[in-house]
Amino acid sequence: EVVMTQSPATLSVSLGERATLSCRASQSVDSNLAWYQQKPGQAPRLLIFGASTRATGIPVRFSGSGSGTDFTLTISNLQSEDFAVYYCQQYNNWPLSFGGGTKVEIK
Amino acid sequence: EVQLLESGGGLIQPGGSLRLSCAASGFTFSSYTMTWVRQAPGKGLEWVSTIYGDGGYTYYADSVKGRFTISRDNSKNTLYLQVNSLRAEDTAIYYCAKGVGNSGYTNYFDYWGQGTLATVSS
Numbered sequence: 001e002v003v004m005t006q007s008p009a010t011l012s013v014s015l016g017e018r019a020t021l022s023c024r025a026s027q028s029v030d031s032n033l034a035w036y037q038q039k040p041g042q043a044p045r046l047l048i049f050g051a052s053t054r055a056t057g058i059p060v061r062f063s064g065s066g067s068g069t070d071f072t073l074t075i076s077n078l079q080s081e082d083f084a085v086y087y088c089q090q091y092n093n094w095p096l097s098f099g100g101g102t103k104v105e106i107k
Numbered sequence: 108e109v110q111l112l113e114s115g116g117g118l119i120q121p122g123g124s125l126r127l128s129c130a131a132s133g134f135t136f137s138s139y140t141m142t143w144v145r146q147a148p149g150k151g152l153e154w155v156s157t158i159y160g161d162g163g164y165t166y167y168a169d170s171v172k173g174r175f176t177i178s179r180d181n182s183k184n185t186l187y188l189q190v191n192s193l194r195a196e197d198t199a200i201y202y203c204a205k206g207v208g209n210s211g212y213t214n215y216f217d218y219w220g221q222g223t224l225a226t227v228s229s
Binding site: 044092 | 157167220
């Protein structure tokens with residue numbers, strides 16, 4: 001089983017600044033890594049797949065990088081609508097698995 | 108427009124059963140894997156189960172194996188999750204989610220329903 005670990009658990013960032021979120025896999029998942037955003041009371045929304053490809057309609061301020069075991073989601077020029085919880089998910093191995101999430105809050 | 112609409116949640120006693128449904132529209136249902144993901148109150152996302160397009164392959168999390176059964180009716184564009192022997196720790200919002208294909212590394216999710224809440228309590 002691949003365990004996904006996200007850090008930090010909470011990230012306090014000011015509007016307009018950059019947020020850097022980390023996701024680590026307990027074994028290699030190649031580039032089979034997705035990122036989701038979830039706002040309170042809403043379903044998750046796909047942001048990134050293939051570790052670095054933005055999903056349809058996702059602003060360019062969201063970028064993903066990494067491969068193997070270490071991945072990063074970067075949100076540049078944070079907007080008010082970006083404050084949310086972010087999850088990574090590996091789809092390289094069964095069982096599929098999510099990280100525990102990083103909450104991005106207003107500083 | 109892709110739409111996923113879950114139903115079937117509710118308050119159920121420990122040991123009880125529920126059948127969750129997810130009605131899909133706006134895409135060729137049989138051509139995509141479908142997945143159930145749950146979220147306990149205030150907690151993170153947990154993958155539960157996936158079924159491939161023709162229903163021939165199914166996968167389960169260890170936490171639900173032997174108690175939950177995923178199925179689909181492609182003629183009705185509907186996904187199901189039969190949940191038996193419910194425990195308090197099964198209390199969660201259950202989301203259905205659409206995969207992006209039906210082979211290879213396609214088990215990430217481009218569309219999600221709004222979820223249905225199952226509460227297990229006496």
